[in-house]
Every structure is written in C-alpha cells, then in structure tokens.
Amino acid sequence: MNIENGPKRAYDLAAFRTAIGNVRIYDDPKQVELRSRDYFWYSPILAEDIGHLVGDLVVVPKDQDEVRTVVAAAARLRIPITIRGGGTGNYGQCVPLEGGIVLDMTKLDRILEIAPGRVRTEAGIRIARLDDAVRETGQELLMYPSTRRIATIGGFFAGGSGGIGSLRNGMLRDDGAVYSATVMTVEPEPRLIELKGVDTHKAQHAYGTNGIVLELELGLTRATDWAHTAALFPSYDAALRFSVKAADDGLDCYLLTVVDRRFSRFYTKFGELFPPDEDAVFAMVAPAETERFAAYAAEFGGRVSFSMSLEDLHAKGLQPAYECGFNHTTLQALKAETGWTYLQVAYPRPFDAGIVKRQMERFGENQYMHHEIGRLEGETQVFGLPLVRYYDREDAYRVIREYEELDGCEIYDPHVYTIEDGGMKEIDGDQLAFKRLADPFGLLNPGKTRGWTPDMAAR
Ligand SMILES: Cc1cc2nc3c(=O)[nH]c(=O)nc-3n(C[C@H](O)[C@H](O)[C@H](O)COP(=O)(O)OP(=O)(O)OC[C@H]3O[C@@H](n4cnc5c(N)ncnc54)[C@H](O)[C@@H]3O)c2cc1C
Known part of the structure; x- marks a missing residue:
C-alpha cells in the first residue's frame, strides 16, 4: 500500500553538512530524486507504493575515510542512510523509505589485490x-x-x-x-x-x-573466451528441453537463456538472427563445446543462428548474450511497451517441462515465457522470468497463487520491498543479530527488513 511521503522526521541536515566538511554532496532535487530510484518500476505495484519516496541528500565519499566521516555524523545525528551502488535493483532496495542520506558508493572502486x-x-x-x-x-x-x-x-x-x-x-x-x-x-x-x-x-x-x-x-x-551464441527451435518446449539436457549433461556453458518467440519484436537489432517464428536459446558456450552445442540443438530440431566473439558482436552493433538474458530480457519488453510486469519463479526439481507447456496454454497472450537454467545444490535448477500482462494488484496475486498452488512453483515476489516478502521468505536470525551489532540505531535502509522494529534501536 502507498507509503505516506511525510511528514518526514526532521533531520538536522545543516549539522550533518557541517560535520562532513568537504565530502561531495548533491542536493539538487532532480539529482536527489534520480539517485533515490532503482528499477522498482518493473512492478507497477512497487511504483505505486514507493515510487514517490526520496532521500534528502546524496553524499558521494571519495574513499573509505570519507565514508567513515559520513557514517559517524549520520549515526550521531540519527539520520537514516540508504546505500547505493549502481541502483539497478528491482525491489526498490535503493529507495529511502524514511528520507535521509543516500550514500553513493561508486567512488570506492579500487582493486586491492588480484591473486x-x-x-x-x-x-x-x-x-x-x-x-x-x-x-x-x-x-x-x-x-x-x-x-x-x-x-x-x-x-x-x-x-x-x-x-x-x-x-x-x-x-x-x-x-x-x-x-x-x-x-x-x-x-x-x-x-x-x-x-x-x-x-x-x-x-x-x-x-x-x-x-x-x-x-x-x-x-x-x-x-574462457565464451562464444556468444543463439540457437533457434521450432517450439518453446524443444528450446527448454534442449537447455535442460545441455545443463544435465554438463555442456560447458556460462549462460543458457530460453526466450519465447514473442519477445523477438523487442530484440529488433537481431533481425533474422531471432525471427518471430522460432524460439531462442541465448548462450555463452566454451569454444571447445560449440560443435556439441550445435549437435544437441539439432537433436531437438534446432539450429545455431549465430556464434560470435564479443568483439564480433560489438562490431555488428549487437548486445552480448549476457544482455539477452535474466532481467535484460524483461527490460527489452518494458522499454518498448507498457502494460507488462514480470515474475521470478523457481520450478520444482527434478524439472518437468510439462508444467511450462500447461502454463503457456493457460496464460496464452497474457504471458511470454522466459527461463534461465541454473545450478542449485549441484542439480539443474530452472528459473522462470515470464513477462506478465498487468491488469491490477488483485490479478497479479491471482497469477502468483496459480503458479504456487497449481504448479508447485516457488515465487520470489517482485512486487514487495522487504527482504522477507521477496526471496528470503523468513527473517534471518543471523542477519538480524548482525544488525544489532553493525547498525544498533537502526539507521540503515529502514523499513526493508521485517525483522527490525523501531523499538529495537539503541538509544
Ligand atoms: C536489467 C536488469 C537485469 C538484472 N539481472 C540480474 C541478475 O542477473 N542477477 C541478479 O542477482 N540481479 C539482477 N538484477 C538486479 C540487480 O541488477 C543486481 O542485483 C545488481 O547486482 C545490483 O547491483 P547495484 O550496484 O546496482 O546495487 P544497488 O541497486 O545499488 O543496491 C542493491 C542493494 O544493495 C545495497 N548496497 C549497495 N551497495 C552496498 C554496499 N557497499 N554495502 C551494503 N549494501 C549495499 C543497497 O542498499 C540495496 O539495498 C537485474 C536488474 C536489472 C534492472
């Protein structure tokens, strides 16, 4: 539900500015707003609930000493801190729910040792x-x-x-x-x-x-000098079963992403390399395995559409395979059309491709399929990141219930902003105990963990 924007607690920002001296600050409202956002807008629900919330100031320390100065001042003045890296999280992780300071970490970028x-x-x-x-x-x-x-x-x-x-x-x-x-x-x-x-x-x-x-x-x-590759298949089922078999048999790949043919209209740069009448598997394949990859694809009625080095891809103006998978697949669609959102799904193991077939029949044009092949506890794990037509909050949760109850899938709810309501599911006692030690006043990203309530803060 929409979180009230104000009244914010009155923070002594003037004293904070004095205390941090020359540390770089952005206080222009446009800059502050920009750096209070992440990719929460993948979810219309999060956009409505927290999209309007902003911090008061952005600070950009240039080194660890400056971070110490900022943190000491914020702790003394009891001002919340929301830490920010690239700001690419999808769960509103970087959105300050209670105002305060946005701590931009991107200048702490030294590599200390490579061994x-x-x-x-x-x-x-x-x-x-x-x-x-x-x-x-x-x-x-x-x-x-x-x-x-x-x-x-x-x-x-x-x-x-x-x-x-x-x-x-x-x-x-x-x-x-x-x-x-x-x-x-x-x-x-x-x-x-x-x-x-x-x-x-x-x-x-x-x-x-x-x-x-x-x-x-x-x-x-x-x-490994990965070959950025795509294979095309006559059906989504064939593309998915090919990918699971390749993973089960240990084909040396860094990425196997299965993308429904209906996404092809969003992958415009690829043209005939990803046509609208074939389903695609984008992959990063070890050079020594490219022939085996092609032979496996053929077994499932597929063919290799391209296999290129990163340099060749760049020369052709195409994005690398790693920007054709995970939430980049979703991004291609969301950039082009409104009215969509997505889901994050873990399928039961061992994987049954029949579940996906049934889901495609059930959801029809309301969902475009996209799966990632991973490895969990030594076994092949299939994750789903379907593009989901958004109607309203109620419908979004009806779809989630269907995945859970009819298909036995686990959903990492992308429409929530606390750690526990998303992927973690329950309060992590070790993390909470560590918070008592590392953030005794409860100033870090307040509101993002259900395990911490304001009464737990040290005085
Ligand atoms: C197109 C797209 C594709 C994505 N693909 C993936 C994917 O493949 N896999 C995946 O896991 N995620 C993915 N994500 C989510 C996100 O990009 C990643 O989790 C990414 O690693 C976040 O890094 P960031 O620097 O942008 O973090 P931010 O969004 O800046 O921060 C993420 C969280 O970490 C905290 N944080 C940042 N820096 C620090 C620090 N130094 N100390 C303590 N806390 C800190 C922030 O407060 C925030 O809560 C994707 C998102 C998008 C939009």
Whole structure:
C-alpha cells in the first residue's frame, strides 16, 4: 500500500553538512530524486507504493575515510542512510523509505589485490571494470548479473543472488564465491568487522540493512573466451528441453537463456538472427563445446543462428548474450511497451517441462515465457522470468497463487520491498543479530527488513 511521503522526521541536515566538511554532496532535487530510484518500476505495484519516496541528500565519499566521516555524523545525528551502488535493483532496495542520506558508493572502486583464484576489491567498483581487470590475469568472475556494466560488486553482494555464470559456478551463497567482506558499522565511532567464509552470509542479500560493505574478496576461475551464441527451435518446449539436457549433461556453458518467440519484436537489432517464428536459446558456450552445442540443438530440431566473439558482436552493433538474458530480457519488453510486469519463479526439481507447456496454454497472450537454467545444490535448477500482462494488484496475486498452488512453483515476489516478502521468505536470525551489532540505531535502509522494529534501536 502507498507509503505516506511525510511528514518526514526532521533531520538536522545543516549539522550533518557541517560535520562532513568537504565530502561531495548533491542536493539538487532532480539529482536527489534520480539517485533515490532503482528499477522498482518493473512492478507497477512497487511504483505505486514507493515510487514517490526520496532521500534528502546524496553524499558521494571519495574513499573509505570519507565514508567513515559520513557514517559517524549520520549515526550521531540519527539520520537514516540508504546505500547505493549502481541502483539497478528491482525491489526498490535503493529507495529511502524514511528520507535521509543516500550514500553513493561508486567512488570506492579500487582493486586491492588480484591473486590466483581470488580478488580483493572495494565494493563500489562496477562489475564490468572488475571482471575486465581480472581477465587481464587470465581469470574471470564466477558470476555476475546481466547489469554487469552498471551494477557494483557491493550491490550484487547485498542485493543480488546469482546470474550469468551461475549455471556453471553456482550461486553467490555457495562456498568459494565470497571469501570475505569488510563491513563498517554505523555508530558515532564506526568500527570495521571482517566477515569470513559462511559468516559473509550475515551481510549478504541484506539490502544494505546491516552494515556498509567496504571491501569484498571473491573467488575467480580460469577465463574462457565464451562464444556468444543463439540457437533457434521450432517450439518453446524443444528450446527448454534442449537447455535442460545441455545443463544435465554438463555442456560447458556460462549462460543458457530460453526466450519465447514473442519477445523477438523487442530484440529488433537481431533481425533474422531471432525471427518471430522460432524460439531462442541465448548462450555463452566454451569454444571447445560449440560443435556439441550445435549437435544437441539439432537433436531437438534446432539450429545455431549465430556464434560470435564479443568483439564480433560489438562490431555488428549487437548486445552480448549476457544482455539477452535474466532481467535484460524483461527490460527489452518494458522499454518498448507498457502494460507488462514480470515474475521470478523457481520450478520444482527434478524439472518437468510439462508444467511450462500447461502454463503457456493457460496464460496464452497474457504471458511470454522466459527461463534461465541454473545450478542449485549441484542439480539443474530452472528459473522462470515470464513477462506478465498487468491488469491490477488483485490479478497479479491471482497469477502468483496459480503458479504456487497449481504448479508447485516457488515465487520470489517482485512486487514487495522487504527482504522477507521477496526471496528470503523468513527473517534471518543471523542477519538480524548482525544488525544489532553493525547498525544498533537502526539507521540503515529502514523499513526493508521485517525483522527490525523501531523499538529495537539503541538509544
Ligand atoms: C536489467 C536488469 C537485469 C538484472 N539481472 C540480474 C541478475 O542477473 N542477477 C541478479 O542477482 N540481479 C539482477 N538484477 C538486479 C540487480 O541488477 C543486481 O542485483 C545488481 O547486482 C545490483 O547491483 P547495484 O550496484 O546496482 O546495487 P544497488 O541497486 O545499488 O543496491 C542493491 C542493494 O544493495 C545495497 N548496497 C549497495 N551497495 C552496498 C554496499 N557497499 N554495502 C551494503 N549494501 C549495499 C543497497 O542498499 C540495496 O539495498 C537485474 C536488474 C536489472 C534492472
């Protein structure tokens, strides 16, 4: 429901400005509004509920010392802080519900060390810059979101879950993905806490509610010169079954995205490479596997439409395969037409392609199908990101209930802004305990976790 915009608590912004001295500030209302938004507008429900909410000031510290200055002042003056990386989250994660400061982390972008199998970096670096740098050492990131170019690694850690590469290397929560996280507490005298191994889960996917992540140490793998590929199929069912078989048989791919033919009108740059009468699988395939990929596709009545290096794609003005999947698929449609939203779905394992067939019959023109193939607990996991015709709130939740009750799917509700109502489902006791330690006054991104109520704040 629509959250009241005011009256905001009266924060002593004048004292805050004095306390932070020369740290860069944006207070122009247009800039503040721009940096109080993310991609919540994928959901008309979130747009209505929180789309109008803005912070009071944006601060852009240039280094960790300046972050400390900002945080100390905000803690002393009890001003809320909403941390912002690239601002590409879909759940309104960066929208300040109670005003206050938007803390832009993008200047904290130093890579601290690249070693075999690991990289230590500041959290505000854009993922593309980080991945490009580790590639120069013959390594690559285990995974990244399709927003690789804009998203920061800290935002991915605090707001994401997996993405391109997860098919091969698992999810962010899996062993070996994140080795350590350095977190700054929000107190008048901020402290640094180093989380290692599974303890990093305490701050991971916490929407920046329990500490400011300054540095991360991530796992790397040997770089592959992925072939950006698409295969075309006579039916969606064939495209989906091909992708699941390829994953089950361990075909070395970094991405397998299945896209309904009805999306082709949004992929205009691809022309005949993705025509309206065939369903597509966009993939990143190891060069040594491209022949096997083509042979598998043929088994399902498919054919390879293109297979190019990143450089060739760029030369032809086409986007890389990783911008043809995940929520970039949704984005192509939302940029072109109104009246749509989307869903995030996990299908039961072992996967039954019959469920999708039935869903396509049931929803007809009200849904365009799109699936991502991933790996969870060592098994192939099929995720759905269908484009869903939006009528109203009631209908959106009727569709969700059908996925859950008729099809046995799990929905990560994209129309909500708390951690628990979305993917997490329940309050994470470890994250909450860590919040008591790292954010004792409850100033970080208030309202985004149901586990914390204002009465829990230290005085
Ligand atoms: C087109 C599109 C495609 C996407 N594809 C994927 C995908 O493939 N996989 C996926 O997981 N997500 C995906 N997303 C969601 C989002 O892009 C990712 O989660 C991304 O990693 C967020 O990074 P960001 O820097 O933009 O974070 P932001 O949106 O800036 O922040 C995300 C959350 O993290 C917090 N945060 C940011 N930096 C820090 C920090 N240093 N310390 C503590 N908290 C912090 C913020 O407060 C916020 O709650 C997609 C979104 C879009 C719009």
